[in-house]
Amino acid sequence: MTDSRQPGLRAQSVYRALRRAIIEQALKPGMKLPEDSIGEQLGVSRTLVREAFGRLAVEGLVELKPNRGASVAYPTLEEARDVFDVRRGLERLVAENLAGRLTAAQAAELEDHVRQEDKAHGQDGPESIRLAGEFHIKLAEMTGNALLLRYVQEVSSRCSLILAIYGRPHSSECAVSEHRQLIEALRAGDGARAAHLMDHHLQAVVTRALLTPRAERDIRDLLAPYALSEGLNPP
Amino acid sequence: MTDSRQPGLRAQSVYRALRRAIIEQALKPGMKLPEDSIGEQLGVSRTLVREAFGRLAVEGLVELKPNRGASVAYPTLEEARDVFDVRRGLERLVAENLAGRLTAAQAAELEDHVRQEDKAHGQDGPESIRLAGEFHIKLAEMTGNALLLRYVQEVSSRCSLILAIYGRPHSSECAVSEHRQLIEALRAGDGARAAHLMDHHLQAVVTRALLTPRAERDIRDLLAPYALSEGLNPP
DNA sequence: TGATATCGTATTGTATGCGATTATTGAAGA
DNA sequence: TCTTCAATAATCGCATACAATACGATATCA
Numbered sequence: 001m002t003d004s005r006q007p008g009l010r011a012q013s014v015y016r017a018l019r020r021a022i023i024e025q026a027l028k029p030g031m032k033l034p035e036d037s038i039g040e041q042l043g044v045s046r047t048l049v050r051e052a053f054g055r056l057a058v059e060g061l062v063e064l065k066p067n068r069g070a071s072v073a074y075p076t077l078e079e080a081r082d083v084f085d086v087r088r089g090l091e092r093l094v095a096e097n098l099a100g101r102l103t104a105a106q107a108a109e110l111e112d113h114v115r116q117e118d119k120a121h122g123q124d125g126p127e128s129i130r131l132a133g134e135f136h137i138k139l140a141e142m143t144g145n146a147l148l149l150r151y152v153q154e155v156s157s158r159c160s161l162i163l164a165i166y167g168r169p170h171s172s173e174c175a176v177s178e179h180r181q182l183i184e185a186l187r188a189g190d191g192a193r194a195a196h197l198m199d200h201h202l203q204a205v206v207t208r209a210l211l212t213p214r215a216e217r218d219i220r221d222l223l224a225p226y227a228l229s230e231g232l233n234p235p
Numbered sequence: 236m237t238d239s240r241q242p243g244l245r246a247q248s249v250y251r252a253l254r255r256a257i258i259e260q261a262l263k264p265g266m267k268l269p270e271d272s273i274g275e276q277l278g279v280s281r282t283l284v285r286e287a288f289g290r291l292a293v294e295g296l297v298e299l300k301p302n303r304g305a306s307v308a309y310p311t312l313e314e315a316r317d318v319f320d321v322r323r324g325l326e327r328l329v330a331e332n333l334a335g336r337l338t339a340a341q342a343a344e345l346e347d348h349v350r351q352e353d354k355a356h357g358q359d360g361p362e363s364i365r366l367a368g369e370f371h372i373k374l375a376e377m378t379g380n381a382l383l384l385r386y387v388q389e390v391s392s393r394c395s396l397i398l399a400i401y402g403r404p405h406s407s408e409c410a411v412s413e414h415r416q417l418i419e420a421l422r423a424g425d426g427a428r429a430a431h432l433m434d435h436h437l438q439a440v441v442t443r444a445l446l447t448p449r450a451e452r453d454i455r456d457l458l459a460p461y462a463l464s465e466g467l468n469p470p
Numbered sequence: 471t472g473a474t475a476t477c478g479t480a481t482t483g484t485a486t487g488c489g490a491t492t493a494t495t496g497a498a499g500a
Numbered sequence: 501t502c503t504t505c506a507a508t509a510a511t512c513g514c515a516t517a518c519a520a521t522a523c524g525a526t527a528t529c530a
Binding site: 472477483489490498 | 501502503504505506507508509510511512513514515516517518519520521522523524525526527528529530
Binding site: 007008010011044045046047048066067068 | 512513514515516520521522523
């Protein structure tokens, strides 16, 4: 138990617990987040829960409306596009920073990682998705740029949310082969090619996992399938 | 008085007040930030002050150490380099996004802005610095990408802090001519050139304003000039 | 029956209080 | 004079308390 009576760490524990719960969709997008029940569940007061909400709101994982509390963020398609655009820019930067600077140990670690991805790819479980995400985090870590890492983590989290809403069920977001090519380019020190690969890789993720033109952001369109399944006939 | 009895807005007021105070160096880097006195000064309780500290800590403007409270962040040179690297990446993205998409009204607004910069450039005051910063914020706004805007604002804030510590006194950070060239490229729809110009522009800002190899990050070196001015003789 | 008003409850926003940790002052000893 | 240590004061971490607002249910009226 990492309850840790140490001061300041309980606050962080609450933050991390909620963050994980949101990313793993234990708390689904749009779900209401009452302060006292969550605090009670985690064994802390509302104070710490609110503190965590604040951080999560900055990161775009929860929405915070005045006098009506917090709920898990429900990004619009427009926000989703924004997030992916920024993500591509950030990860391109990662690729450029890393090209040629990869140590042998780092390259080995990455290759070990894609091997794990290969194994998990067959079963198409949440394990596969987690590994694919971690690959990008690992790359960001290797730049040694703390701010870049933080931003990449943030957009990755938000991408998880976005895919939970708009993604097709069992798409294996990242193609392992694309990860392999990327490592190759990084190793060769070809920054331009690495950046280009990364860019197209992430672009591919969007088109693979996102049903772009479908899923209108209007309530009518969200309800349409339910109406149909009930035999209703909206105009 | 924007005291605003409205709920949730007082918290934001505290956040913004502290943020401005830090950026404008009313609160200097490294300065201690006691919850009580600040709350008393702003007419709110420690609760809201702490909330603001949390947000500012996420954004890297304050440091938050367990059991010893908050202080204005004092970025190391390494952190400074990280921030500038990410900033270049982000603003390159801005340039690419904006190239060719600039409306006539937007172009006019930017040109009006650089004209103001021209005027202020003579007096080399803080006005000049503020305008130079706002130019970049305006560009980010024009992308329509809220996340990109937030990130650019964040790195800009941190750059203010960094230049306050490591910058030479009256360097007029941005060359107005470079801003003009950038607008030109954006107008022409030449994304690659715009990105390239932005990249070199920001690179130039660093070399112009930052005394890179000097300014050691050791306390001894920070204190050296003070020691000398007091006639002391450190080993 | 349907719409609106009103009251009670649940939940949020903010302040305050208490125990714990850290900084500071001053005095005693080397 | 410089160090060491203890007592006090200041500050923080967190929980709780209280006021204000929003939500929901029942009652009232058309």
